[in-house]
Amino acid sequence: xxxxxxxxxxxxxxxxxxxxxxxxxxxxxxxxxxxxxxxxxxxxxxxxxxxxxxxxxxxxxxxxxxxxxxxxxxxxxxxxxxxxxxxxxxxxxxxxxxxxxxxxxxxxxxxx
Numbered sequence: 001x002x003x004x005x006x007x008x009x010x011x012x013x014x015x016x017x018x019x020x021x022x023x024x025x026x027x028x029x030x031x032x033x034x035x036x037x038x039x040x041x042x043x044x045x046x047x048x049x050x051x052x053x054x055x056x057x058x059x060x061x062x063x064x065x066x067x068x069x070x071x072x073x074x075x076x077x078x079x080x081x082x083x084x085x086x087x088x089x090x091x092x093x094x095x096x097x098x099x100x101x102x103x104x105x106x107x108x109x110x111x112x
Contacts, residue, residue: 035070039063 039060046059069076 032067032070035067039067 040063042063043056043059047053047056050056
């Protein structure tokens with residue numbers, strides 16, 4: 001079936017961008033919901049298997065960290081670039097010297 005498009009109708013890019021933004025936000029919400037459900041199931045499974053509150057607390061903490069990371073992905077993706085300094089270190093390299101102690105055989109100490 002072939003549909004005709006009215007030549008007097010103009011579809012603006014803003015409409016498409018608004019639609020894409022809405023779909024992206026819906027997908028992000030769905031991913032957070034699924035990840036949250038998986039965290040809840042992992043915490044329940046950790047308690048069911050171990051019957052230990054420590055293991056359950058660790059599972060909850062790791063799950064919360066994963067959810068935080070998923071929720072803050074936008075700010076985390078720029079963190080790596082800002083943490084690494086592109087400039088080389090200036091000045092002379094740091095060299096450690098071993099003092100000469102009489103009677104000390106450095107070869108017998110082995111490599112550190």
